[in-house]
Amino acid sequence: MNKHIILLFSIILLCGCKQNNEATLVSGKLITTDHLIANDTSMQRYIQPYKVDIDKKMDRIIGHSTRELTSYFPESPLSNFMSDIIQDRAKKYLEQNKADSLQLISLMNIKGIRTALPKGAITIRHIFEIMPFENEIVILTLSGKNIQKLFEHISTTNGEGISGATITISNNTLSKLRIGGKEIDTSGNYYLATSDYLANGGDFFTMITSPLHSESIGCKIREAIIEHIEELNQNQQKVVYSTDGRIKVIK
Amino acid sequence: MGNRRDFLKTVSLGTAIGTLGLSSCITNNRITKITILHTNDVHSHIDPFPANHRKFPNQGGFARRAALVKQIRKEEEHVLLLDAGDIFQGTPYFNFYKGELEIKLMGDMGYDAATIGNHEFDNGEHELCKQISKADFPFIITNYGLDGNKLKTLTHPYKIIQKGNIRIGIIGLGIKLEGLVSPNNYKNITYNNPIIEGEKAASFLKEKENCDYIIALSHLGYDLKEGMIRDIDVAKNTTNIDLILGGHSHIFLDTPTAIKNKADKRVYIGQTGWGGVKLGRIDIVFNGDKKETELALQAHL
Known part of the structure; x- marks a missing residue:
């Protein structure tokens, strides 16, 4: 019996020796890179010309905001602001091209809005921070059925940036939809202005990825925002925005 | 009796x-000590956040991180510096220079490896290939099928790094791009199950390549999301991955999360938030006195 035990122990120990080196995690933490850490001077020197170039482009003041505009579900000042700008820009494009025959709505995904617009002076940099992506505005022609599906989807995800329509969500389902103040015509067609990112399948808006027609209006969302704020500024107006109950949630 | x-x-x-x-x-x-430094979702934050930033006033910045890493390298013999993806997108540096500055500075800082995040595709595959081909460090991606894609020759399915007597295997786990990246921005990339591919590569590295420790650089995201495989799922359902350095969900894990894996062994997950405001540091001791290391662990965690 003892022989067996010795054999057993030997096997275990031999295996133990042959096995990989034994690892133990002894500490794990996050170190904050704050002002207490001095810059690596050679790296900072390398960054400097890039920074000067960027700062020149970014620090130009384009307008002012009366308060901070933040973005959150289901409806927020910033998501309303951005979807209204898309709506406005698309409307102008359709009018110029004498194609404004269908009802227009707009969609801006809240996850695509990356930060808040601060109170006070607004610079180009702020707009890049809100909208870093190079997404362009596209106008899709969609059937009423797919528009209905779109708002049903938005109800399950608890809201988005929308313009030209109002909805009521109860228990994550769409309980009321008005487009331009009217009931939806599921046998008709609609225009939807949104980003090429969503139109191409981003964020799983599958009901809009096969439109009857799609047209890029040749304007980035970021450009539309910058131009809108500059226009306000030229008219001595500030950005004033809040929620207006276009998305209601009933629990 | x-x-x-x-x-x-x-x-x-x-x-x-x-x-x-x-x-x-x-x-x-x-006994060998390995110090693992890691970042994720730096999102082109070359400069520190502005002093009036609500969450991260005057925090972050590449030149500071470079100094910090340099200091740690002076103090420790074996240091690894790793990134878990989404290097790109988030500041005008990316809009204007397309990621070349991020890649150059990470090379200068001595990054040992990085994986690919979904935002790496924001300027399209062609532009990503252009940037990766300039990088001084390897991009590792294990679970993307890349047949017929230029990325196949530019990236690595795994990498082995030797530190002292210790062999460390590094794998890269990428997120499902569908729904996150415009389909025009990637062609010929198939997403394969990261649990299956990760385990396959990790067991190969341990058994055939004699690696002592496997680190997964992951851009899958941290916790549960319906229909998605995330870091916690990978940790629970594998046996050969030892440490997951995650990203995508922008979570600040002040200390690594310990999860029991399929073989009832402890696996750790680390994530450093985003924007480069934190540098993750994990110290691993190989063949140390068990009691001592466990005590040290309790003191730190």
Whole structure:
């Protein structure tokens, strides 16, 4: 019996020796890179010309905001602001091209809005921070059925940036939809202005990825925002925005 | 009584053999400490956040991180510097220079490896290939099928890094791009199950390549999301991955999360938030005295 035990122990120990080196995690933490850490001077020197170039482009003041505009579900000042700008820009494009025959709505995904617009002076940099992506505005022609599906989807995800329509969500389902103040015509067609990112399948808006027609209006969302704020500024107006109950949630 | 005598005999025999065995083990394996530094979702934040930033006033910045890493390298013999993806997108540096500055500075800082995040595709695959081909460090992606894609020759399915007597295998786990990246921005990339592919690569590295430790650089995201495989799922359902350095969900894990894997062994997950405001530091000791290391662990965690 003892022989067996010795054999057993030997096997275990031999295996133990042959096995990989034994690892133990002894500490794990996050170190904050704050002002207490001095810059690596050679790296900072390398960054400097890039920074000067960027700062020149970014620090130009384009307008002012009366308060901070933040973005959150289901409806927020910033998501309303951005979807209204898309709506406005698309409307102008359709009018110029004498194609404004269908009802227009707009969609801006809240996850695509990356930060808040601060109170006070607004610079180009702020707009890049809100909208870093190079997404362009596209106008899709969609059937009423797919528009209905779109708002049903938005109800399950608890809201988005929308313009030209109002909805009521109860228990994550769409309980009321008005487009331009009217009931939806599921046998008709609609225009939807949104980003090429969503139109191409981003964020799983599958009901809009096969439109009857799609047209890029040749304007980035970021450009539309910058131009809108500059226009306000030229008219001595500030950005004033809040929620207006276009998305209601009933629990 | 008889039982007790047998037991005592067994113990003394066991101790004798154990001591012998242990001493021979020790002569083979010396104690090695590896310091793993990591970032994720830096999102082109070359400069620190502005002083009036609500969440991260005057925090972050590449030149500071470079100094910090340099300092740690002075203090520690074996240092690894790793990134878990989404290097790109988030500041005008990316809009204007397309990621070349991020890649250059990470090379200068001495990054050992990075994986690919979904935002790496924001300027399209062609532009990503252009940036990766300029990088001084390898991009590792294990679970993307890349047949017919230029990324296949520019990236690595895994990488082995030797530090002292320790061999560290590094794999890269990428997120499903569908729904996150415009389909025009990637062609010929198939997303394969990261649990299956990760385990396959990790067991290969341990068994065939004799690696001691496997680190997964992951851009899958941290916790549960319906229909998605995330870091916690990978940790629970594999046996050969030891440490997951995650990203995508922008979570600040002040200390790594410990998860029991399929073999009931502890696996750790780290994530450093985003924007480069934190540098993750994980110290691993190989072949150290168990009691001592466990005490040290309790003190730190």
